[in-house]
Amino acid sequence: VDVRYTGLLGVLLPTSQGLELEISARLPMASPKIASLSWGQMKVQGSTLTYKDCKVWPGGSRAWDWRETGTEHSPGVQPADVKEVAEKGVQTLVIGRGMSEALKVPPSTVEYLQKQGIDVRVLQTEQAVKEYNALVAQGVRVGGVFHSTC
Template sequence: MASPEISKVSWGTMKVEGKVYKDCKVWPGGSRTWNWRETGTDHYPGVQPTDIEEVVKKGVKTLVIGRGMSEALQVPAKTLEYIRAQGVDPLVFQTEKAVKEYNLLVSQGVKVGGVFHSTC
């Protein structure tokens, strides 16, 4: 099962397989809204292991994290350690760069997942 391509990214909007999100999670075969309220996430301290656990459990080999257009969303060391402990390679970028990298990996057939913040 392939990871879906992200067809559009702009401030406050991401489009995946015809679905429009503000923040989203993607994995081989699917995508959904990334609702920060589910885990109490905020820009600081940032992405928590519980935010990415769902995507990691989908069997991805690489996880791309988009920190926002201005990179306001933090990614603490404990989150990167969790990802690596699951045998997954984390990649962290400004969101537009993260989407480009994610889509490149999709085009190469990599089992890639991601979590993306589309504003700040």
């Protein structure tokens, strides 16, 4: 039997005519857990980087650079800040507003996500990380944007 990795879950099997038939299925990527959180520092499972603010989604994470969208504490998290994560096929998106909840989340951002059928949870960052990790443990396709300072 000729077995090759296809980038998906799959194998090549001989058929009665000697031809190969590929059987494959896409397995959903799991959301990575937040491994640690302290003032100004976040670590995500599967990444060697330390983030100040970060975006996470099933299969990945990256730094959340507010300069990309001109985000400030007020008016806060914009639809443009969550668009990338929303487009990763998440069921739930958790927003961490900071340790002292200084980061605002306007109704327009929540409405943007809800219109896409995404459940939104807006919490203080320590609580947001707990909620996010609990959802990961339940197998939910969850994403998040987290602010780790004020």
